[in-house]
Amino acid sequence: MATAHYLVLDLGTSSSKAFIFTEDRTLLFSHRVKHALYRPAPHHVEADATAILTAVRELIHQATDWARVHRITLASAGMACQRSTFLFWDKSDGHPLGPALSWQDSRAADVVQELSDYSAQIQRKTGIPLSAHFGGPKYRHLLDHNKELRVAVDHDSAWFGPLSAFIVSQLSEVNAVDESIAGRSLFYDLDERTWGVDLLRWFGVQPSALPPVMPVLAEWGRLTGVSGSIPLRCVIGDQQAALIGQGGGRPGTLAMNFGTSGSVQFNTGSDPRHIPGLLSNVLVSDSHEAVYLIEGTINACNSLFYWLEDFLHIPHREMVWDQRTATSSTAGAFVPGFVGLAAPYWKDQIETVFYRLSETQPDEIIRAAMESIGFLVHDILITMDESLAPEPISVSGGGSRPPLLQFLADLLNHPVGHSTMRDRTALGVLRLLHHSDLHDEDTGSLDFDPVYFPTKDADWRQEKRATWATALKQAGIKVVKGRKF
DSSP: OOOOEEEEEEEOSSEEEEEEEETTOOEEEEEEEEOOEEOOSTTOOEEOHHHHHHHHHHHHHHHHHHHHHTTOOEEEEEEEEOSSOEEEEETTTOOBSSOEEOTTOOTTHHHHHHTGGGHHHHHHHHSSOOOTTSHHHHHHHHHHTOHHHHHHHHTTOEEEEEHHHHHHHHHHOOOOEEHHHHGGGTOEETTTTEEOHHHHHHHTOOGGGSOOEEOSBSOOOEEEETTEEEEEEEEEEHHHHHHHHTTTTSTTOEEEEESSSEEEEEEEETOOOOOTTSEEEEEEEOSSOEEEEEEEEESOSHHHHHHHHHHHTOOHHHHOHHHHHHTOOOSSEEEOOTTOBOTTTOBSSOOOEEETOOTTOHHHHHHHHHHHHHHHHHHHHHHHTOOOOSSOEEEESTTOOHHHHHHHHHHHTSOEEEEOOSOHHHHHHHHHHHHOOTTOOOOOOOOEEEEEOOOOOHHHHHHHHHHHHHHHHHTTOOOOOOOOO
């Protein structure tokens, strides 16, 4: 039998990528196009949806042209996409009706305050905490501050949805939102697997402004390329795809991914758990069933060091944070307030805290900033309250550098393994295209290089956690309590 070939698109925060794989996971083609974020005001982080669409079209053109030259037929395509970037676009011509508000954007904090009385009910129905980083507050904020947009919605001429829905609508003319990203809107009832009537009412949403919900694995139309059209059969959130790429199709699997942002994910199988402070979401679904996960997100991972470049006046080429942190230490702590804290605290706009740190010691600040990622992982796992399997925790992503992984192993008192396989997000999409199995027991290659083992004692961990708790207190946040690692 002929080998099947697949096109995978990975739409991240800072770039989009295209891949062509064989069914046995051999990578034949890859290409990447960068795109920018804009910060026009404090707490405002925007993306140009048209520029991203243009980049994706160019990637499809290049990939399908390569396939034509090499006489390869692409069986199907799949897309992974960043999840909490939302926008309005015109129903007739597809033109964006303003910038796309990035997942890092927290300008809608006023809406969160207005709806605070409903926060527990929103978490209970959606599995997602009420936060300005998600779609619902962004919807309300944009309409409250743009009369023309309000008119467009009232006249049923505008769609609102995540970046993935906008891209798909322009590429394949299918207007829908996939279930793995729908939850980030705060309109999606996790248990009912549809838009929630009460949720739409609380946020003042015009139902006709929302594309319908579709499963992750479905017929999403066809992508047009140089060598013809290709069926698009998977649209999924990038972090969900990364978990599946790390063998996360098996219930009980825990994995982490560190890129621009970070994610700690646990496959809960057919059980959509609701845990305050964490996110419960669809991991993958088809027309018959859904598999769920609980997740803790970290807003600032690689983006943390970009911010520090500006704050400390360090040229990008000289940041090399992994080298700086490998040879530095700190008795202080850093709380990254510039994009707010996500799980498990959900504070949208707070001051950045430099506890027992001096601007005259930039490497110590960078070390403390790196450690903040580890502290947030620790607090997420405490909230998750799942027993850790004896094998190393699988960690992937461009932010998975040795000093961070060693700090995690020391803080968690548990081995941490760096995944040797690159592009786990793309491989997660490939697995779904090839297997289409929601309960995939095939973990694939989970080789680690290297494995980081704990080197610190209990007194060190206690002192570190106490310093972090004091820094959080300065930021107005009470540290979570739970079992000790």
